[in-house]
Amino acid sequence: MSDFTVSRRKMLAGSAMLLASTAMPSLGWARTPKKGGRLVLAADSEPRNLNPAIVASNGVFFISSKIVETLAEASFDGKDGLAPRLAVSWEGAADGLSATFKLREGVKWHDGKPFTSADVAFSALQIWKPLQNLGRTVFKDLAAVDTPDDLTAVFKFAKPTPFQLIRNALPALSSVVPRHIYEVGKIEDNPANTAPIGTGPFKFGEYKAGQYYRLTKNTDYWGKDEPYLDEIIYQVLPDRTSAASALEAEEIQLAAFSAVPLADLDRISKVPGLKVITKGYEGLTYQLVVEINHRRKELADLKVRQAIAHAIDKDFVVKTVFLGYAATATGPVPKNDPQFYTADVPTYPFDVAKANALLDEAGYKKGADGNRFSLKLLPAPYFNETKQFGDYLRQALAAIGIDAQLVNNDSAAHIKAVYTDHAFDLAVGPPVFRGDPAISTTILVQSGIPDGVPFSNQGGYKNDALDALITKASETLDTSARTDLYKQFQKEVAADLPLINVAEWSFISVASDKVGNIANNPRWAVSNWADTYLES
Amino acid sequence: MSPLRRFLRTPEAVAGAILLGALAAMALSASLLFPGDPQAIAGPALLPPFQDWSLPLGTDRLGRDVLAELFHGARTSLAVGLAAAAAALAIGAVVGTLAGFADGLVDEVLMRVTDAFQTVPSFLLALAFVSVVGPSLGIVVIAIALGTWTGPARVARAEVLSIRERDYVANARAIGMHPLEIAFREVLPNALPPVLAMSSVIVAAAILTEAALSFLGLGDPNRVTWGGMIAEGRTVLRTAPFLSIVPGIALVLTVLGVYLAGEGIVETTAVKRGLS
Numbered sequence: 001m002s003d004f005t006v007s008r009r010k011m012l013a014g015s016a017m018l019l020a021s022t023a024m025p026s027l028g029w030a031r032t033p034k035k036g037g038r039l040v041l042a043a044d045s046e047p048r049n050l051n052p053a054i055v056a057s058n059g060v061f062f063i064s065s066k067i068v069e070t071l072a073e074a075s076f077d078g079k080d081g082l083a084p085r086l087a088v089s090w091e092g093a094a095d096g097l098s099a100t101f102k103l104r105e106g107v108k109w110h111d112g113k114p115f116t117s118a119d120v121a122f123s124a125l126q127i128w129k130p131l132q133n134l135g136r137t138v139f140k141d142l143a144a145v146d147t148p149d150d151l152t153a154v155f156k157f158a159k160p161t162p163f164q165l166i167r168n169a170l171p172a173l174s175s176v177v178p179r180h181i182y183e184v185g186k187i188e189d190n191p192a193n194t195a196p197i198g199t200g201p202f203k204f205g206e207y208k209a210g211q212y213y214r215l216t217k218n219t220d221y222w223g224k225d226e227p228y229l230d231e232i233i234y235q236v237l238p239d240r241t242s243a244a245s246a247l248e249a250e251e252i253q254l255a256a257f258s259a260v261p262l263a264d265l266d267r268i269s270k271v272p273g274l275k276v277i278t279k280g281y282e283g284l285t286y287q288l289v290v291e292i293n294h295r296r297k298e299l300a301d302l303k304v305r306q307a308i309a310h311a312i313d314k315d316f317v318v319k320t321v322f323l324g325y326a327a328t329a330t331g332p333v334p335k336n337d338p339q340f341y342t343a344d345v346p347t348y349p350f351d352v353a354k355a356n357a358l359l360d361e362a363g364y365k366k367g368a369d370g371n372r373f374s375l376k377l378l379p380a381p382y383f384n385e386t387k388q389f390g391d392y393l394r395q396a397l398a399a400i401g402i403d404a405q406l407v408n409n410d411s412a413a414h415i416k417a418v419y420t421d422h423a424f425d426l427a428v429g430p431p432v433f434r435g436d437p438a439i440s441t442t443i444l445v446q447s448g449i450p451d452g453v454p455f456s457n458q459g460g461y462k463n464d465a466l467d468a469l470i471t472k473a474s475e476t477l478d479t480s481a482r483t484d485l486y487k488q489f490q491k492e493v494a495a496d497l498p499l500i501n502v503a504e505w506s507f508i509s510v511a512s513d514k515v516g517n518i519a520n521n522p523r524w525a526v527s528n529w530a531d532t533y534l535e536s
Numbered sequence: 537m538s539p540l541r542r543f544l545r546t547p548e549a550v551a552g553a554i555l556l557g558a559l560a561a562m563a564l565s566a567s568l569l570f571p572g573d574p575q576a577i578a579g580p581a582l583l584p585p586f587q588d589w590s591l592p593l594g595t596d597r598l599g600r601d602v603l604a605e606l607f608h609g610a611r612t613s614l615a616v617g618l619a620a621a622a623a624a625l626a627i628g629a630v631v632g633t634l635a636g637f638a639d640g641l642v643d644e645v646l647m648r649v650t651d652a653f654q655t656v657p658s659f660l661l662a663l664a665f666v667s668v669v670g671p672s673l674g675i676v677v678i679a680i681a682l683g684t685w686t687g688p689a690r691v692a693r694a695e696v697l698s699i700r701e702r703d704y705v706a707n708a709r710a711i712g713m714h715p716l717e718i719a720f721r722e723v724l725p726n727a728l729p730p731v732l733a734m735s736s737v738i739v740a741a742a743i744l745t746e747a748a749l750s751f752l753g754l755g756d757p758n759r760v761t762w763g764g765m766i767a768e769g770r771t772v773l774r775t776a777p778f779l780s781i782v783p784g785i786a787l788v789l790t791v792l793g794v795y796l797a798g799e800g801i802v803e804t805t806a807v808k809r810g811l812s
Contacts (some may be wrong), residue, residue, distance in 0.1 A: 263582075263597070263772040320581045320598060381753075384771055392598055394758075395577055406757035408671060443697055 033228050033516060037534035040124035041254035042243040043234035046209065051193040052175040053127045056134045058284060058432075061172070061526035062257065063234055066215055067110075068177060068198030071101060071120070072170040072520045074283040074435070080167055081338065081435075083521065085528070086115070086199060087174055092163025098478040099155040099166055107222045109178045110203045120153040121145035122179035127187060134439055138169045164479045168339075168436035171283065171523055201530035221530065228533035240384075244268055244510075253512040253534070260510045261384065262323045273513050278325065280519025281506035283435060284526070285334040288317070288326075288389060289444070290377040290500040291418065291427040295460045298373055299425060303362035305497040308426075309348035310355035311400045313392065317503050321388045326505035331490040332441050334433050334504040342487040345494035366401045375425040377404040381414055386428050391503070393428065420452040422460070431455050433504075436505045437486045442470045445498040457509055461498040539553040542804050555793025572806020574760050578604070582776050596768060596779055606786055609762045613743050613790060616677055620742035623681035625688050629724060629727055632692025636727075637700055637719040647693070650686045658683025662745055663778055666754045673756045676749060680742045687738070688731045695727035729805065736798015740791045746785055762787050800802035 021394050052064045072090070075083035087101040107115040114324050127136035127143050141161050146154040155166070172465040176199070180194050201221045205214035213234040217227055235252055237243050243259035246252045248271055260268060269276040290308070294300045327335055331345045364372040375397070379390025390406055397404045404426065409417055419421045432455075434440050443449060447462040469492060473485035493499075509525065511518055514535045521527050543549050566574075578591060578601040585594040585602070593602040601747040635646035653661070669675050699705065700723060708718045749755050750763030757764075762783040769779030 053775060077633070240771065244774065261771050263775050267775050388598060390757075391575065395573070395598075398573060398576070408753055408757045410667070 001187055003192045018272050024528055033531065033533040034535055035225075035228050035533070036230050037074075037228075037536070038231040038233060039229050039254065039515065039532065039534055040233045040235055040252045041256065042237045042246060042252050042259045043213065044236075044238055044240065044243075044257065044259050046236055047191050050204075051177065051190075051195050052196075052475070053123055053177045054131050054133075054188070054193065056132055056172050056175070058257070058526055061523075063213055063215075064175075064196050064198075065200070065526045066202040066232060067196045067200045067204050068175045068530050069528060070171060071174040071176065071201045072167075073527050074171040076282075076520075078521060081522070082167065082170060086120075087170075090167070090170075092166065093291060094477075096160030096162060097157050099157075099161075099163055101153045101155070103151045103153060104222060105151060106219050107199050109180075109199055110197045110218060110220075111178075111181075112220075113178065113180055114150075114290055115145035115176075115178075115199050116150040117145075118150075118152040119179045120176055121147050122182065123174075123176045124153075124155065126182070127177065128173060131187065132173065134169070134434070135173050137443070138165060138173055138439060147205070160475060160477055162438075162477050162479070162482050164221070164339075165436050165438050165474075169434075169439055172439075181355075200528050202229075202232055202528075205231075213364050223530045226530040228531065229529070232529070247271075247274055247510055247512070250512070253515050254509065254518075255511075256507065256509045258507040259401070260508070262325055262508070265323070265325070265508060265510070268510055274352050275511055275513055275518050277509040278506075280509060280521070280524030282336055283522035285336060285504050285506050286383075286430045287329060287332075287334060287433055287501055288386065288505065289429050289431055289505040290393065290502060291424070291459055291500055292461070292497075293422060293427075293459045294462075294498070295422065296375070298364060299375075301362050302496065303358045304364070305318045305500070306348065307358040307362070307400060308397070308402075309353040309497060309500050310351045310358065310500055311498070312348075313350040313396065315350070316500055317389060317392060321385050321392060322503065322505055325508060326503045329501035329504050331435060331494040331501055332444065332499075333490050336504070337433065337435070338485045339435075340437060340483055340490075344487070345491045347494070348500075352399050359400060359402075364401075370401055371403040372401040374403040374405060376407055376423070377426045377428070378407050378409065378414060378418055378424045379428040380418075380430055381409060381411055383430055384429050390428050393426070419454045419456070419458045422451075422458055429455065437489065438474055442473075445493055446470050457498070459498070463496060463498065466492050466496070466498075509520045539804050543800055544724040546800050546803060548796045549803070552793045552796025552798070552800055555789055556797050559610055559614060559790050559793060562607050563614045566604075566611050570601070570607055574604040574608035575600055582772070584776070585782070592776040593782055594776075594778060596765070597772060597776075602765075602779065602782060605765055606762075606783060608760045609765060609783060610680045610786070610790075610802065612673070612747060612756075612759050612761045613787070616680070617674065617739045617743040617794070619677045620680035620684070620746070621738040623677060623733060624684040624729060624738055624742075627681065627685040628688025628690075629692045629728065631685070632689040632694075632731070633696050633719050633724045635689070636696030637694040637715070637723055643693075646689075650689050652775045653683070656683070658741075659745060659748065662749060663752070663754065666749060669753045671749075671756055673759060676746055676755065677782050679749070680745045683745075684741060685736050688734055691734060692724075692727050692731050695730055696723050699723050699726050733798075733802045733805070736794050736801070739798075740794045742792070743787070743791055 047060045049055050050060060050064045052060050052068050071087035072082045073085050074081055086104055088104050089102045092099045103117055111113055124145050129139040141157045141159040142155060143158040144156040178197055181197055182190055201218050202215035203218050205216045207213045215232040217230050240261050243255040244264045247255055265276050268274055292299050298304050318326045318328055330343060330347055333340045335341055358370055366372055366434050380386045394404045394406055417428045431444055443456040445457050447467055449456045469489055473482055476482040476485055516533045517531045577599045579595050579599050581595060581597055581599040583591055583595040591601050596602060602644045631646055635643045661683040665679040665682060666675055708722050738754060749762030750761040751767040755761045755764050765783040773780055
């Protein structure tokens, strides 16, 4: 495991070099950013609501992060992994009851009105806390936001809230929207949700359903000389095979979020003028997880769960399903997380004989047809890879005498079947790790979550010790004590297997050589692209 | 000349029969030649065809044997095609006979129902049905039959309308046979030949519909189907085109075979009728 840490450091060092190379134009070999030009890129989905303060999801950020900015953005080399955006500094009080943000001076909304602390207070109290999918958990104890002056916002919490959590949540959860636009009428019905107004480097231009989104340069942007691009066009290409041909035909210059299928990458990397980039998604790690319905008596038995874990050849999955563009997982925190990951957890090496022995021990003997019992397996339909892993898992389970029957559903039906109706035995899900286990990871195993909450523990798993650990960690203010508790959390999850983490993956970008400053932060595809440029 | 010899004289009919025979042989021998689960992982992923003779047609993205999948897929295609066609013909013949024989209100109601089914494109009907009920082989068969029984129903009704005026029907009435008995024992068997002549078109359409449903991810995921194989191969179309081409060719040959053989039968019977 230690060699992985080394490789991660190497990778970070590599990215730092990359940053340095673009940040120091005085060096002869570095490229100087050029002004102007139109960047055309592939968009595979068309989110209806473009308000990132309400819908904190990558599909929305992909477009709206250029228009609406957050208080801080993720960074490879910044302190605590953050770079300032609308906030220039932040500090948490020792008692965990307040957090102070100093805001940037001279920032204007796209309609010319000045940006002030009142906008931050409004966004936090009226949108992040009550309406945002992720903010509901993170900001649940936010009681008030004081605004002593226009450039200071003080968040007051009713209960001690770890500042580490607030800090880690900033890049994804802190999109600030203008109070003067949103204070009239119902926030959910505001026209700015479909034509957003923000402070970002680009303004919303127009949206033609099924065709494109157009963003135009914000000439009043606070960043010096930024943005470089005049226009960004999101060309809607829902068919995954068309993005690769569009790149080759030079109709688009960028396909992010793995719009080019993994199997095509090898071929396309040899096309002159195009490059395949695996960096720039470190902050958006997806986890390939086998969700387990503990209401099934067989699956409530730890030995059966261990057997299933032993039956999965994680290396094969990474190599074949993900063609190497993924890493094997050991537990609920991905290996590339710099703060919380620990390799010191129970592991389940691929071992069919051991898996069979465990099932025999658990009392599930093979029947005459070679099967021990049957299960219903529901692979999530969102990614090709989750579907393919479903096919693989069926085979892996057949090898240990478990007959898995695949059930395919569309997205809506899958979410209903798994998270509301609990009509599954095993499901394959792709939850996202968002930089802190408390944001969207602990709810995967915590008990007492109401039915119907997607990407949460809907398998009926209940472990009082683990619940207590999660509660304790959510109240621990000291950063290192809190980190240790989450390391403990990883150990317990890996030991009791409420779910099985198989692999971790992120996305790949394919871009024309002309696009500069790509992948220079860990959430690049969903960052503001103020420094992205096009060479002529 | 016997009908068989006349059939064998038509070259396209012979070609069709050979293709169908090959397909049936594939379907029947699938379990013998490729025992076990055809979806089991058999080798390295994305092995091109003709590289390794233990896996002559190569492997797909998970390393499953394409040839084994092709054979087992023939089984699904043929089973679905035949079952759906049989169901469609059965429903159609019964509805058509009842409508034609009963006359009046029953005829009116049954034919309007038939109209209603005919106005909905059969593929959309199948698509809607499968997405509501959930994909499994039996459901797919019902879904396809739902959209194709109207043709046989109309033909059967037209045929029954002419047959019911014949003398032997009047005789049956005179000796006091129950109307339903007359309809199904005297009229239906005589109305069947033109209805059966439609079977080849229906089987071919059913095989294509099944493939299209699988292609859209609405086939039975626990079985190999050619449509499913094409859909899987589509994501790697540029790097491994054989994954889509191989099942695609199989599909084309099957539909062609069914159609040619059907044409041959129709022509043979038509000539026989003309001569007699």
